[in-house]
Amino acid sequence: MLTNKNEVLAAALDQTNTWLAQTLSRPDLQLQLISQPIARAAAMRFERGGGPRRKVHWNWEEIFFSRVRHQDAWMYAMVRAGRPRAMCYGRIQVKGGHVSLEYLERTPYARGIRGVTAPTAFQFARAVALLLDLREVRLNEPFPCLVRYYERVLEGAIRHPAVGPVKYLSVKVAL
Secondary structure (H helix, E strand, C coil): CCHHHHHHHHHHHHHHHHHHHHCCCCCCCEEEEHHHHHHHHHHHHHHHHHHHCCCCCHHHHHHHHHEEEEECCCCEEEEEEEEEEEEEEEEEECCCCCCEEEEEEEECCCCCCCCHHHHHHHHHHHHHHHHHCEEEEEEECCEEEEHHHHHCCCCCCCEECCCCCCEEEHHHCCC
């Protein structure tokens, strides 16, 4: 088991990029971890690329500097042809025994990644969980209109709570 956060994230990144290339036959897509030196530029490029058709207006630079730097967390960009096409922020909850996906967004104009963004985010979070011997991946506060899609895409996803507005979806990770 790896214990250093940077080693865990690097290993999960490598596993997920291999999964994209070999399992999904998408070597044109690569995940790149966002670090402090590139956080501002990556966030600006992503947000500009989405234009006015973005469904959410999260400030990815602010998310990085207020959350990623001070917690066991990560941010990555899904890159295609040198441009960020999706962004993801997640946290590692060792005491809670899970990894959570907190924010996930793809650019509305990005061709060829529709249907790949959520499974890739889950695959990355699953790799982090497995490397840390954690038992669960959670997708926190999903958009209500996407809950059924996530349930279909994330095999074994369980709604919490089972009735009413979904606070999170959880998937058990086989150790």
